[in-house]
Amino acid sequence: MSDGATEPAPVSYKGWRGIRRAFGTPSAFVMLLLGFGSGLPFLPIASMTLSTRLRDDGLDLGSIGLISLASFFYLLKFLWAPLIDRYAFPLTAFLGRRRSWLLASQLVVGASLAALALVRPDLGVGSLVGWVLVGSFAGATQDSAVDAYRIEIAPASAQAALAATYTLGYRIGLILAGAGALYLAEFRGWTAAYLGIALLMLLPVVATLVCREPVAPEATVERRIDVIGAFWQPFTSFFSRNGLALGLVLLAFVGLFKFPDQVIGVMAGPFYLDAGYSKADIATVSKLYGIWLGIGGAFLGGVGVAAFGFRRMLLLAVVGVALSNLAFLLMARFPSELWAFYAAITADNLFQGFAGTVLVAFMSSLTDRNFTATQYALLVSLANLPGKFVGGVSGYIVEATSYGMFFLSSALTVVPALLLLGWLWPRIAESQAPPAAGAAALPPH
Template sequence: MATSATTATADAPASYKGWRGIRRAFGTPSAMTMLMLGFGSGLPFLLIASMTLSTRLRDSGLDLGSIGLISLASFFYLLKFLWAPLIDRYAFPLTAFLGRRRSWLLVSQVVVALGLVALALTRPELGVGPLVMWVLVASFAGATQDAAVDAYRIEIAPVKAQAALAATYTLGYRIGLILAGAGALYVAEFLGWREAYLAMAALMLLPIITTLVCREPVAPESTVERRIDFVGAFWQPFSSFFSTNGLLLGLALLLFVGLFKFPDQVIGVMAGPFYLDSGYTKADIATVSKLYGIWMGIAGAFIGGIAVAAFGFRRMLFLAAIGVALSNVAFVLMAQYPSQIWAFYAAISADNLFQGFAGVVLVAFMSSLTDRNFTATQYALLVSLANLPGKFVGGVSGFIVEATSYVTFFVLSALTVVPTLLLLAWLWRRIREPVAEPAEPAAEPVA
């Protein structure tokens, strides 16, 4: 397995080994920058691609099948690797003065904010055409923002600090989810959906300001001969991945990443409708799922960051895969005890804790697979693969539930972990942990 090339950022070599190294990694100013950029990535996701949007549509009277199909309008989140080579190779023309990474960040964040304003002004009960169009625009901008943020994170710090940066990024991301989930639902409950989406659009000013004041990562020294033509910008990131890992191992790694989050991803679209159909109010959903649950996810993320730093990838990948699958079974408890708030808390505790844990473990693992000559493209490909299978099935999940039941759906989703575990067993001895940096500490970077 490939490890990342030596960082060429302004970070001087430092030891990130042991508890002292964990504290250093979590304390770097780059971690604070990732907190705010993570917030910007997390805020729009529920509003345009997941539970808040599906809850809004159900609240407007749409059937489950239509809700599942409309969720496919956010497919740009899974296709960002297609235009990520442009993010790797070029700065965005109008904002090129900010640098390659920040130029794309600023433009995408502004478009996300404008997309949320437009969604606030649509009325799905009068027709879903305009809503779908603006979901497409906002999801394209959100996906572009995510690709730029991921590349920024990988290039701003050494490999051994990536688990900590992933944890602080996840903290910001989850805070964004709290506001886009619980915050939006509370506002929708008492003021309406229009006001909820306008409030979320205003909050995008925070990551926009962060992009304007944070530093641009120093471009890595290229370890490959780059083709300067347009075709080479798209072809080289993919050929580099397979030349480094070999065809068989490269395909196995991509398949593993694609299967790892499948049990979690496949139930995402149906979560909001399931909560409503189980007898919970929007305020209940906001309090338990999008407030309490998010903090459980944050706890899981920090446990995951510390666990990867202490024990490495392999054992944590195994534990995370098992935990995500078993957490899906917890939703059966809710189905058996509808409207019971204790069952809601129990299911959300298990689900979000392991989601947060598994998310950081997977981010750190995927970061280690990335060649820093093609950061945005390779990482975007891995993230797309991590979400594509579950997103595809999620698009038809409404029909599966209507043909069977919620209980059957959750049990079947948990069983999909079996192929992941079999593939991990084959990869076990082929996964190498990242090499430690020199032991002498150095000055922290300024972010």
């Protein structure tokens, strides 16, 4: 893996021989481990593992929804991504610009997971919220650094392999942090579950230490050297490339694309428990069976974009994500029935994985490589921000209505995204589709 400071001479990645060559590169294996490190902390810090733990400890739904807002750093990482683009992290700068941020963030993520293992939510949530804040900041920083590393470590013709191995590693991390943590919590308790996840963060740490630093891309725009320029230029570059009107509509569309899915994320774990399923049931169906369906959906999305272009796949993804929310009505109608759980998870995770790949491929086509971390972080944050904030009050919505009404209304929130896509339809050039046939899916609930 660590075999020099520069990339080897460019090679062809076309055809089956090229695919084998791309997947066999050290960079592909590195992305597997870095993807694993990105997926590992998301559920126990910002999503279902945390909310399931809190419900298991007796917290009410309203409090769980509000506590979920403590992970908001995952949504605001574009605010400090310009620093990741411009500078190395001071204490680990000897590793290079990308690896310095990777190592620092991975160590803090591991420490925050270990601290969360020792807190007692039933005795007060103050320290838990504090460590969720620390962990989400470090996890978001790690994600930004990994995204930039992935785009810069290899040419565009090899990005499909890197995206696919990243996706596989990310999903394996989700399996261990979801199903693995729930199984451990069932039989050993939540302290053992969180300590186990913290120890697994050593794998991406080792990968960061032995992998090579990507060569910085040659600047195609004149960069300002001051801090204000580091923050301002990535945003002005985006609008200068797309124009003000198109740029604003693109950002709004990205923000609403997965809104129906994102808004129900916080309530997923509590809903499974309230529907009568054990932690072992949730681990088996949602975090083992469901994760592999998500991987399959992700690769279907990549094939769809490569074969048919963006527009039709964006439409299919938007509608599919909204309709998949209705599948949860089966679980509300038939609580404790495993067949209903499997049916809902099949629809949800398949379309979730599909939509995540389509969206990431679309966002990648909008990113200027001069500002990789910043622009991509902005788009990813927008893809999660609206749903995350509504998810913060979703517990109160459920308590005021019902789970069934909540899922039905969440599906109807697809309408604004469809209207924006209609306006964008003649303005999306199918030729913009990147060479990558697959892309890393956005974090699921």
